[in-house]
Amino acid sequence: MPKKSSxxxxxxxxxxxxxxxxxxxRRWLFAGLAMIPxxxxxxxxxxxxxxxxxxxDIPGHDLIALRVTALLFMGTV
Structure with missing residues (x-):
């Protein structure tokens, strides 16, 4: 099998x-690449x-914690 040259x-x-x-x-390219992780x-x-x-939150009937969790969830979307 022949070897490939460079x-x-x-x-x-x-x-x-x-x-x-x-x-x-390039700034936009690197900003986009940084956003991936x-x-x-x-x-x-x-x-x-x-x-x-x-x-x-729901079983504990903690509406404040549920609101915070919902806001965090919406922030990730």
């Missing part, structure tokens, strides 16, 4: 060409907030 395979030319278009907007964390938080509301 010239074969992926090339950096398309990426460099794309970067020339992105360069004026934040949005993923907020999406993972939704079921936990719903569990808190169903298992703790």
């Amino acid at each position: 010239d074969e395979g992926a090339s950096w030319k398309p990426l460099l060409r794309f970067w020339s278009f992105v360069r004026p907007h 934040i949005v993923a964390g907020m999406a993972a938080l939704r079921p936990l907030l719903l569990k808190e509301a169903v298992d703790v």
Whole structure:
């Protein structure tokens, strides 16, 4: 089986060409990339907030805690 030389395979030319278009907007690109883990964390938080509301706030008849949990849930959506 012949080995691939370093010239074969992926090339950096398309990426460099794309970067020339992105360069004026790189702040937005990096801001968007930084938001990915934040949005993923907020999406993972939704079921936990719903569990808190169903298992703790509603059976305990704690309307203030239920409102806080609901507001936090709406903040994650």
